[in-house]
Amino acid sequence: MNVIISGICGKMGNYIYKACKNGGENVVCGVDKSQFGDFDCSVYRDFSEIKDYADVIIDFSAPENINSLLEFALANSIPVVIGTTGFSESDENAIRRAAEKIPIFKASNTSLGVNVILKVCEILAKNLGNYDIEIVDYHHNAKKDAPS
Numbered sequence: 001m002n003v004i005i006s007g008i009c010g011k012m013g014n015y016i017y018k019a020c021k022n023g024g025e026n027v028v029c030g031v032d033k034s035q036f037g038d039f040d041c042s043v044y045r046d047f048s049e050i051k052d053y054a055d056v057i058i059d060f061s062a063p064e065n066i067n068s069l070l071e072f073a074l075a076n077s078i079p080v081v082i083g084t085t086g087f088s089e090s091d092e093n094a095i096r097r098a099a100e101k102i103p104i105f106k107a108s109n110t111s112l113g114v115n116v117i118l119k120v121c122e123i124l125a126k127n128l129g130n131y132d133i134e135i136v137d138y139h140h141n142a143k144k145d146a147p148s
Helices: 011-022 063-076 089-099 112-127
Strands: 002-006 026-031 042-044 056-059 080-082 104-106
Touching (some): 002 011, 011 026, 056 063, 089 104
Parallel strands (some): 026 042, 056 080
16 A cells, blocks of 8 residues: 655654554655654655655644645545644534545544543443543643643
8 A cells, every 4th residue: 555644754653654664555755844754755845745646645744734635635536544633623624525525534533542541431421420530631741732
């Protein structure tokens, strides 16, 4: 599979790059405003620079990139996986409109731990209706959108 990673220079983008390489996927290129990292593919500052074919775009970047990402994906009929958070209502509407034309999978949190906690909360809510429960969200100190 040919993959474009949006936000390739960030923590998640770098992790996805390594996971793709270890899984035998072809990382065609990355897109990131920052130009640092050890990659065996081109890293562009904007989607308008890309001339390569891809089967999917995986996005863990920043909300301000969504318009150029969707424009590129729509123009090239490329499905998108969005793991970025912090979108405005206007951004969310743009994603919904694009999803009418191309496949889009959007997850506000891809952490295994968070998704397990969400399932546990469902069980707790059904069985402990008379209890007050508090959940505290901690992140590493470099997380840009904490709390997410």
